Amino acid sequence: MDEDLAEFALDLAMGQQASYAEVRAERHLINQLVMKNGALDALLAAEDEGLCVKVVAKGGIGFASTNELTRPEVKRLVGVAVKLARSARRKEPIVFAEEPAVDTRWEVRQEIDLAGVGPEQRIEELNSIDRSLASLEVAVPGRMLAASDERVEKYVVTSEGTRIRSKVPRLNTYAYLTVKDGAETQQAYRQFGGCGGWELQNQWRVREVLAAEAQALGRMIREGKKSPEGKTTLICGSEVAGIAAHEASGHPTEGDRILGREQSQAGGSFITQAMIGTRIGSPAVTIMDDPTVEHSYGHFVYDDEGVRARPRFLFKKGLIHEFLHNRETAARMGTRSNGSSRSVNYNREAIVRMSNTFVAPGDHTEEELFADVKSGIYMKSFTEWNIDDKRYNQKYIGREAYLIENGELTTPLKRTIIETTTPGFWMAVDAVSRTVRYDAAHCGKGDPMQGIPVFTGGPLVRLREVYMK
Amino acid sequence: MTTLLERSQYCVERARSLGADDVIAISVRSESRQVRFSQSQVDISQQWNESVTSVFLAKDKRIVSTEVRNWAMADAALDGLLKLARASQANPEYAGIAEGRFRYPSARTDPKIKEPGDLSRHVHCAIDAAIEAGAKRAGGVLQTRNEQVALASSGGPEATDDRTAIELSIRAFSDGEASGHGVECAARLSQFRPERAGEKAGEIAVAARNPADGTEGRFDIIFDPLFFGSVIGSLSSMASAFYVLAGLSMYAKKVGKKVASEAVTLIDDPAQPSLSARKFDDEGVAVRRTVIIREGVLKTLLHNTTTAAQFKTRTTGHAGWIAPSPFCPALVSGSHSKEELFEEVRDGLYLTNTWYTRFQNYYTGDFSTIPRDGILRIHKGELDGSLKNIRVSDNLLRFCKQIEAATKERQHVHWWAEADPPSFSPYVLARKIQLTKSAM
Numbered sequence: 001m002d003e004d005l006a007e008f009a010l011d012l013a014m015g016q017q018a019s020y021a022e023v024r025a026e027r028h029l030i031n032q033l034v035m036k037n038g039a040l041d042a043l044l045a046a047e048d049e050g051l052c053v054k055v056v057a058k059g060g061i062g063f064a065s066t067n068e069l070t071r072p073e074v075k076r077l078v079g080v081a082v083k084l085a086r087s088a089r090r091k092e093p094i095v096f097a098e099e100p101a102v103d104t105r106w107e108v109r110q111e112i113d114l115a116g117v118g119p120e121q122r123i124e125e126l127n128s129i130d131r132s133l134a135s136l137e138v139a140v141p142g143r144m145l146a147a148s149d150e151r152v153e154k155y156v157v158t159s160e161g162t163r164i165r166s167k168v169p170r171l172n173t174y175a176y177l178t179v180k181d182g183a184e185t186q187q188a189y190r191q192f193g194g195c196g197g198w199e200l201q202n203q204w205r206v207r208e209v210l211a212a213e214a215q216a217l218g219r220m221i222r223e224g225k226k227s228p229e230g231k232t233t234l235i236c237g238s239e240v241a242g243i244a245a246h247e248a249s250g251h252p253t254e255g256d257r258i259l260g261r262e263q264s265q266a267g268g269s270f271i272t273q274a275m276i277g278t279r280i281g282s283p284a285v286t287i288m289d290d291p292t293v294e295h296s297y298g299h300f301v302y303d304d305e306g307v308r309a310r311p312r313f314l315f316k317k318g319l320i321h322e323f324l325h326n327r328e329t330a331a332r333m334g335t336r337s338n339g340s341s342r343s344v345n346y347n348r349e350a351i352v353r354m355s356n357t358f359v360a361p362g363d364h365t366e367e368e369l370f371a372d373v374k375s376g377i378y379m380k381s382f383t384e385w386n387i388d389d390k391r392y393n394q395k396y397i398g399r400e401a402y403l404i405e406n407g408e409l410t411t412p413l414k415r416t417i418i419e420t421t422t423p424g425f426w427m428a429v430d431a432v433s434r435t436v437r438y439d440a441a442h443c444g445k446g447d448p449m450q451g452i453p454v455f456t457g458g459p460l461v462r463l464r465e466v467y468m469k
Numbered sequence: 470m471t472t473l474l475e476r477s478q479y480c481v482e483r484a485r486s487l488g489a490d491d492v493i494a495i496s497v498r499s500e501s502r503q504v505r506f507s508q509s510q511v512d513i514s515q516q517w518n519e520s521v522t523s524v525f526l527a528k529d530k531r532i533v534s535t536e537v538r539n540w541a542m543a544d545a546a547l548d549g550l551l552k553l554a555r556a557s558q559a560n561p562e563y564a565g566i567a568e569g570r571f572r573y574p575s576a577r578t579d580p581k582i583k584e585p586g587d588l589s590r591h592v593h594c595a596i597d598a599a600i601e602a603g604a605k606r607a608g609g610v611l612q613t614r615n616e617q618v619a620l621a622s623s624g625g626p627e628a629t630d631d632r633t634a635i636e637l638s639i640r641a642f643s644d645g646e647a648s649g650h651g652v653e654c655a656a657r658l659s660q661f662r663p664e665r666a667g668e669k670a671g672e673i674a675v676a677a678r679n680p681a682d683g684t685e686g687r688f689d690i691i692f693d694p695l696f697f698g699s700v701i702g703s704l705s706s707m708a709s710a711f712y713v714l715a716g717l718s719m720y721a722k723k724v725g726k727k728v729a730s731e732a733v734t735l736i737d738d739p740a741q742p743s744l745s746a747r748k749f750d751d752e753g754v755a756v757r758r759t760v761i762i763r764e765g766v767l768k769t770l771l772h773n774t775t776t777a778a779q780f781k782t783r784t785t786g787h788a789g790w791i792a793p794s795p796f797c798p799a800l801v802s803g804s805h806s807k808e809e810l811f812e813e814v815r816d817g818l819y820l821t822n823t824w825y826t827r828f829q830n831y832y833t834g835d836f837s838t839i840p841r842d843g844i845l846r847i848h849k850g851e852l853d854g855s856l857k858n859i860r861v862s863d864n865l866l867r868f869c870k871q872i873e874a875a876t877k878e879r880q881h882v883h884w885w886a887e888a889d890p891p892s893f894s895p896y897v898l899a900r901k902i903q904l905t906k907s908a909m
Contacts, residue, residue, distance in 0.1 A: 034791055036715050039560045042791045045553055046536040047546075050519075063515040067538045077518070084514035087589050091510060119556040127558075142716020142832070178716030178832055185832045187716070261507045264608040264640035264650075265885045267824070267841070347517050384829035386860070388839050390646070393858050393907045395837060397829055415829075419860070420907050447505060447610050449886050467908040 001027050001049065002069055003155050003165075009053050012078040014159050018055035018085065020096065021159040024304060025051040026346040031119075032148040035126045037141075038134065043119060050346045053081045056096075060088020065347040097330035097337050099307055101161030106301040107168065108294075110197025114149050114169050117198045122147060125173075125201060132207045133177065138218030142178025142187070147171070162306035170195050170297070170453060172440065175210055179217040186217040187383065188399055193297035193440030193453055200295065216400045224414035227401065227468065233376030234418060234428075234463045235369055235404065238437035240382050240396055241359045241458030246443070248422040249287040250357035252391035253314045253322070255329030255340075257352075266445045267389025270422070271320060273333055281318040281426025284362060289314055289324060291339065291355035297440040298355035298454040300342070305350060307339040314357070318426070326352050344450040351446050359458035362432025369433050369462050376404040377468055379416050395419040417469035428463035435459055473498055473619035474629055476540065480524050480547060481621045487551045489526040491566045492623040493752060496522040499616040504588045507608035509596050511589055525751075525790065526550060527566070530559035534790065564778030567788070568624040571755035573748040574740040581658040582633040583615045595639045595653075595667035602671025604641035604649070611637045611663070614744070626753025634744040636891075637663045638884040640842065641670035646680065646857060649673025650822045650842045652695060654881040654891060656742035673821050673843035676852055683844065683859035687901040689817035691810060691847065694880035696823045697897045698888030699838065701798050703826060703865060704735060705890070708761045708769075710776035711792035712831070719834035719866055720767055728767045729869035732803060735762040737771065737787070739796035744883055744891035747796055754786040756796065765870075771795060799893035803875030810876050810898050812850035818904075819845040819852065823861070824887045834865035837905070862905040871899040 006025040013021035027049040034042040050067035051074070062085030064077045088094075126145050133140045149171035156164045172193040179186050190213060192204040236244065252269040256262050271280075290311040291300050300309055305327050313321045323333070326341035329352055343350040370378075379398040387394035398416030402409040418425075438457035445452070471479070473496040480494035503515045522537040524547065533554045537546045592611050599607040618630040636654040643649075650673065651666035692700070707718040720728065729735075739747050739756035749755055752774060760768050770780065773788035787793040805813070826838035837860050844856045875895040883891035 036711070039562045040558055041532070041560060041711075043531075043533045043553060043557050044535060045533070045549065047542075048536065048538060050538070060511060061513040063513055064517070065515075066518040068518065068520055069539070073518075080516050084516060087514055087587050088511040089589065094512075119553055123558055144715040144717065176715065176717060185716075185830060187830050187832065259507075260606075260608060261505075261512055263507055263642075264610065264638060347519065349513060349515065384827045384835070384837060386825035386827045386837060386839055388858070389824060389841050393839070393860070395860060395862075395905075395907075419905060420909065424907065424909050444886065447503075447885055469905075469908065 001025050001153050001155055005069055005074055006051055006155055006157050008071060009051065009074045009078055010157050010159060012075060013053055013055050013082065016078065016082045018057045018082055020056040022054045023051060023157050024346055025155045027153045028345065029151045031122060033122055033126055033146065035130060035145045037143050038130045040123060052346045053078050055081045055085050056094055057082050057085035059090045059093025060085045061094050063349050094328060095331045096327035097335065099327060099337060102302065102306050103163045105165040107166060108195045108299065110169050112198035114151055114171065114197055129207050129210060132211055133214055136211060136214055138214055139180045140177055140214050141180050142176065144176040147173040156304060156306055158306060164302050164306050168195055169197060171200055173206055177210065177214055179214050179221065181218055181221040184221045186220055188213050188217055191440045194295050195297065195299045196295045220400060220412050220414060224412040227377065227413040227416040229469055231465050231467050233373045234466050234468060235373065235376065235378045236461045236463065237380035238458045238460065239439055240379050241461040242439055242456030243382060243385055243396065244425055245287050245359050245458055246354065246357045246456040247387045248391060248394055248425060249314050250289055250354040252422065253324055254352045255323045255325040255333065258323060259329055259332055262445065265447045270390045270392045275320050278320050279318050280320050280423055281315055282429045283317045284429045284432050285315055285318045285426045286313065286360035287315040287357065288312065288360050289354050289357045293356045293455065296356045296438065296455045300355065303339040303341040304343050305337065305341040307337045307341065309339040312338050324352050324354065326350065342452055344452055348446065348448065348450050353445065353452050354443055354454050356438065356455035358436055358438065358456065359432060359461055361434045361436050361459050364431045364433050366433045366460050369431055369460050370404060371407040373404045373407055377413060377416055378402045378404050378409055392422050394422065418466060419469060420466060428466045429461055430464045431462040433459040473617055474621065476522050477619045477621035480522055480543065481623050483544065483547050484524065484526050484551065485623055487547065489528050489551065491527040493525045493566060494522055494621050495751065496619045497616055501612065501614050502585065502588060503610060503612040504592050505610050506592050509606045511592060523790065524550060526554060527563060528554040530561065530563045531557040532560055532563055533557055562775060562779060564775045566622060566624045567626060567752040567754045567774050567784060570625050571749065571753065573628055573755045576631045576748060577656060577742055578631040578633045579657040582613050582635050585613055591637065591663045595637055595663035598664035598667030599639060599641035599671035602668045603675035604643050604671040607639050607641040607667065607670065609637065609639035620749060620753045622753045626749065628749050628753055630748045632747060635661050636744055636883055637666050639666050639670045641674040643674040644678045647674050647677035648842045649677060650695060652882050652884050654744050654883050656746055676845055677843035677855045680844065680855040680857035683856040683904065683906055685905050687903055689814050689900050690902045691814060691819045692897045692899065693821040694882050694894035694896060695888055696820050697800065697894040698882035698892045699823050699826055701800055701892040701894055702889050705737060705761065705795035705798035707831065708771050708795065709793045710770040710772050710780060713770055717831040719832060720770065721832065723767045724770060726767060727765050728866060729762055729765040730872045731764045732872045732874055733762055733765050733869055734801035735798060736760050736801060737795045737798045741797065743797045743881060745797045750786045750788040751790055752788040754784055754788065756786045759785045795890055797891060800875065800895060802877045802879050802895050805874050805876050807876050807878055807896055810874060810896055811847060813874060813898055814847045815849055817847045819847055836865050837862040859904045859906050861902060863903045868899065868902060871901055872897055873900055874898045
């Protein structure tokens with residue numbers, strides 16, 4: 001990576017009377033594979049290198065990016081960014097919350113270096129998953145598999161003196177499965193991801209997990225009964241608790257949403273600035289967003305504005321506790337950034353994002369959670385889900401669900417639906433188990449859309465007296 | 470300095486000389502500009518410049534691709550790509566690439582979009598229109614696209630394209646939760662009227678004031694073009710043969726069968742002026758008007774050369790790098806005026822926008838989507854108050870069979886990842902659509 005070019009851009013920007021300038025140079029080495037029903041449809045290897053300049057001038061922000069890494073182009077780019085910033089004509093000038101300058105470097109360790117993993121090995125990984133699925137007793141006529149990895153080198157330099165170099169290897173595998181029995185089908189989407197080397201691929205045990213998934217869906221088709229309607233006890237599996245934590249805690253506490261900056265795309269939030277300290281869930285509910293979880297899919301040590309990452313408590317014992325901030329939203333709310341500024345590449349602005357959002361562990365064993373349920377439903381995983389753009393009304397439909405009778409899982413249930421509100425969900429929680437399990441996902445936000453890597457996750461979470469459809 | 474076409478030609482020739490059987494190279498130079506705004510103020514103005522040559526090649530049915538951004542490294546990238554192909558495995562389904570020469574439709578670019586000047590004036594024009602219509606504040610995004618594209622293929626096609634477009638998406642807010650959304654999409658600056666989108670967003674925001682809680686049940690619904698643009702996105706994407714083969718479409722084994730009511734004729738017409746207008750697909754096949762659904766009957770899936778061979782048909786000119794995809798789908802207009810369509814509804818709803826469409830099962834079409842912005846009640850053909858907190862929870866095949874009529878008037882719509890790809894839609898009336906809501 002050409003750090004000199006980044007410094008050149010920074011000097012030029014400050015020479016044009018920008019009040020703040022930030023240059024982010026990135027190099028991505030990318031591998032992608034797509035396999036459909038055993039046929040390798042795509043194998044891509046590519047490199048993407050470029051830089052962006054973000055400046056504040058006359059109270060506005062200008063952003064410009066290029067992958068043409070020459071001094072004349074960068075000079076032109078800086079001129080464009082400054083001109084764009086000056087064109088904003090804002091009544092309220094943009095300001096950033098104070099942050100100390102940092103000069104450091106960080107990287108994620110790899111036990112098995114991705115650079116040493118050849119295409120044959122990547123292909124064989126998908127082949128073995130596909131063969132395993134195709135050989136199951138249950139029919140899996142739809143097997144869409146994809147895998148990708150990227151090694152990202154980044155250099156962030158700001159006019160305040162921050163200089164951060166980082167290296168992050170990240171890999172990801174996902175699968176869409178269609179299981180068929182007779183005329184009936186069930187589908188599942190599963191994703192695996194993390195920061196690190198090829199050792200993660202081995203740890204995920206994708207073959208075994210997907211085989212178990214397909215067999216469970218087959219059982220849902222063969223034995224599943226209509227899910228009972230009415231008020232009951234619901235135990236959410238970690239996947240369901242995780243999506244609820246992400247959608248109904250992480251998103252509504254994003255500072256830019258609360259301030260309305262995303263209102264025309266990803267939406268706003270029912271939470272207002274004044275609601276810090278307001279009860280939103282039972283005392284059993286604590287929800288964290290923590291980028292420091294090592295080797296997680298949403299891991300980082302410094303964000304894209306050079307702010308040190310730390311765990312954030314979004315809800316603490318049922319109270320709204322903290323919002324996710326970048327330096328701009330923090331300044332507008334009179335606080336400090338908590339290191340939530342992320343972008344997917346050099347050609348996208350960094351905005352407020354989650355990292356790894358999960359329900360914090362409680363003090364029950366999983367057995368205790370079930371033992372105390374005379375009659376209820378266990379929604380282990382979900383399929384269709386959505387939430388409104390203020391993050392209040394949400395719906396999760398069970399992919400794998402079971403009736404609970406006298407503390408035991410009995411009948412498989414089809415189309416178990418909870419359609420409720422954010423406080424309706426979190427206020428109903430009476431117990432949380434001890435072990436957090438994570439799932440990888442890409443969170444969509446920004447315009448143009450930026451799918452950012454995150455973990456969702458949780459322990460088992462028990463809700464009392466919730467209405468199931 | 471090489472031209473884009475020379476770059477593409479060079480990649481094809483070099484890859485062929487290295488032993489590739491089939492090669493396609495597409496070089497793109499783009500300059501996109503964007504202004505994002507919220508609370509009636511500009512948040513950020515952006516410009517992205519990119520130059521990239523994407524290369525696809527096949528060797529012994531082993532298909533691989535790369536992207537060359539640093540032209541000085543083109544030879545090394547192509548050498549590496551051939552090595553990658555040798556290490557890969559054959560795809561028995563691969564059936565080659567398009568061959569021959571094509572006559573392409575003429576491009577209609579607008580030089581004024583290439584040098585648009587200060588874009589924020591269009592933003593303020595839209596905001597002012599929304600405020601004048603009664604809104605208190607507005608947010609959204611204005612974006613221009615300016616792309617030069619050059620394709621070369623070892624199969625014969627060779628073509629260049631020049632693509633320009635401008636679009637505005639604005640959401641206006643009045644009291645409390647009340648909001649409205651408008652979009653303006655144009656291939657020429659002279660046809661771009663940002664105030665039209667601002668005014669519509671403002672008017673809906675005013676009509677959406679003081680919403681009452683919605684109720685569950687089946688309702689007659691008029692869908693705004695913006696809402697239905699999202700439906701068109703789902704329908705046309707699921708018409709991709711790739712997704713049918715992957716089990717991610719409700720159109721498996723449905724060609725020739727009824728998949729919608731007779732009021733539904735869905736086409737894809739990439740040659741007409743639009744945000745996504747183009748002359749050729751990613752194999753260099755000239756685009757043409759394709760009827761996907763005619764009067765409710767699924768006529769064809771969308772194909773590239775490989776999927777066409779699997780279905781024993783011919784490519785429809787929808788090749789993407791991996792999967793065939795729609796470029797500019799459109800629901801063909803009906804015969805009603807907008808007023809006549811509303812008069813068809815005694816008690817029902819007018820849904821102006823939606824988001825977060827998710828499928829429980831793509832194969833069956835079970836889905837839900839969440840209306841946002843104005844959810845307006847219709848009584849005896851007139852707007853009669855607003856609602857909130859509802860969800861459309863239905864089956865998309867059933868939904869399409871409930872469509873009864875559409876207007877003559879159509880709008881070109883696109884916003885974010887929801888009404889995507891860009892499409893043309895009239896106002897659409899569907900009967901007895903299932904709505905649900907949160908239950909406590």
